[in-house]
Amino acid sequence: MNEVKYNKLYFYILSIIAITLCYPKINAINNISIIILGIIWIAEGKWREKKLRLIQSPIILLVVSFFLLHVISLLYSHNITKGLQTLVDYIPLLLFPLVLGSISCLKKGDIYTIVSLFIASCFVATFICVLTAVKISLWDNLQTDDHWFYDLFTRPIELNSIYFSFFLGFCILCLGAYLFENIGKLSLLKRTGLFLLIIYFLGVMLLLTSRTTLIATLLLGAINCLLYLIKTEGRNMKALGSLMIAPILVVILISQSSFLTQRFSDIKNLNTSAVTENLHSRQKLNLPWSSSSAIRVAIWESSLSVIENNFFTGVGIGDTQEELVKMYYKNNYVFENGYQGHNAHNQFLQTMMTSGIVGVLLLLGIFMVGFFLAWRQKNYFYMTFILYIFLNCLTEALLQRQKGIVFFGIMSNLLFFYFFTKQEVKTKSKMAVYS
Template identity: 25%
Template sequence: MPNNNTKTATFLLKLFLIINSAIILVPDKFKGIPVIGLLLSAIFYFIVNKSDKNLNLKLFRVSTSFFLVLLISISYSENTSYAFRKLETGLSLLAYPLVFMLLYNCKEKLDKKLIETLKWVFVIALTVFLISTFTYYFLTEPHYTFKSTIIHYHTLVDLRIIGYEIHSIYLSMHIGVGILFLINSMSNTQKTNILYHLFLLVLFFVFLAILNKRGPIIALGIIGIIYLIRSKIKTKAFIYVSALTAVFVLTMLFIPKFNNINRFKELIDIEGLRTNPNSSTALRLSIYNCAYKQAIKSPIIGYGWGDVKGVLDDCYQDENPNLLLKNYNTHNQFLSILLSTGIIGLAVFLFYFYYLFKFSNKNRNRLLFFLLLYFGLNMLSENILEREDGVIFFSFFINLFLFNSEKNTDKITEEL
């Protein structure tokens, strides 16, 4: 029979795992509390349930390698105060690998049932956030109709509810992860429950269309193609993907948009890049040009984690002063790491992705593979690891699935 310490440790661990899965519902200034709580509960659980095996330091080293390189770069950053603010934001890159390394070494590990529960907690929390915020805007904005709420929803989530602001691109990424979780769960569920999955999938695709953010949408499209190829174009998979794609395309075509602007048109509007230098695509090209120019001036070790903003601002002043108005970062995680830590840091980061892709294939963890691919594709247009909205849910789920991927792991007892 488990003693009181075991019961308490199990309860606290389960509680904080659930809160971290639903962290989108936690107010912004309190988001660090669930991370710290999970770390402390994992340490307590480790003390109570420690096994005789050695800690899996290899996975831990790989998981934290690029964070440690970023940490070292603070030593040659001139703007150390800004560097330490970024460090505070990125601490989950160290905390979550430590949490799941400790749990990996326990006698009783996380079982598939609990991991499936955590995925559903994320999906349900995201559903609650989407429906409740949309309803709130519709009911409280004095001059908004249902149509105008749809049109302005992407701006409202970023500005309207103090304490729960989230950039629409990052909300779109959350939706993309929710879609991946639902599709993964569909392959392991009974036919009678498929309707619930399909309803939530349609809901998520509709909100993805409302937000209308190109990066997350394109990333999902690429993953859909790869999923079909890896499934060897099975009839069932093809029917589901085709039906959901049709729903999404129709929603994108007919849903009302701000000033009726089709943001995807910018991608092929070459003439528009010249006539409208302040378009989203034109601004990104200017940012990438600055990042490239500055990177080649310090290619080996970069400028340090705290100095990237200042280095970019110097270039923006000459390249396009309009970029200074909104404090733009590189809008590309790989370029940001290159500027921060040079070729050395970028090589470590790319190795991290290579190792995790290889690991997911070896252990037949398709969900980890597609999550990595999804985040990697979004990193081509966003600095996911430098915003709290991105880094926490990236690090939590990647490490959750990474440390629980091996085929021959012991399962945690029903107590958890």
């Protein structure tokens, strides 16, 4: 099979992975597609060429080291079965950079299509959720509107609301960047359509009530707009003004909903006194924790306690959750309905609990090198993407679930290749790419 046919196979498989990513109901298709991607990569051969491409990149070394460190941590884990399951989940984090960093470069049009298919897939998912919520409102005669918010809203597609919001934030940043880059080439109808789609996705993100993701999207979107404005020397002031309507609408919508107002005002409970207050209420009055922010602070406190006792090596990939649960009980933190399955809700704390200080330094290195490559090539959108992932990792352990791992692995590589071919990377920066 020649190179052209292999590139077509890569394109089709990557498209399927992107389309099925936000539908857990068909997770098997997504997983099988990832396996097929690896098989095609192995079947293609050309190991000498692939090796030459891979060894040029220090980021590949970081990713391989990050994965191998977790393999090593399995040696001092007590729960080997759990550790092996987690390692299997981590395979896409290693596979995507190896494949996309070593194959002959996909065409920019192919990469644009794959990202566009992902955005279209997310739109269909939001449409399913909205239609279901409308149906419930019209025919089920409920006394509350809870089905419009959070995990109840995403129940039709069975996707965690935080991850769905995370995906939609990425879609918004992509659409905003495309709109600015092509503002002078697009017809009024297309510009209006893109703008309305951005507003629509923002509205759905509000219903999902993921605060960090929404704030990161608005903040980075505004920064990206300013960067493009500087780049174009102020020629797109009207476009900037129209996009600034988005955060104003968000503030108005939050103020008009008691649920959203309470959800976002809860941010002030990110302190230890809120933990004490909620803990006291639960013990004395048998009440659930009233503050999700306080729960996060309690989780972070417990995570730091685990890290303090295992600073250099971590507890091992198989024992991380077990040790964290032990700390919950030690601190008398029993969460809603007795649920103790919360991870660290911070990727850096989660990684440090698992593999110690070396693990978190490698993870930070992946972000820093990716950001440096984008800075060096003046790739503002890729810088925005890295910062978007980084900010979300502060309040969620995004790389602990298959959806986060696959999304990060496929999109970080595809986005770089959209802007730069391997030849440009080789001749200008002498680096291959991964982030």
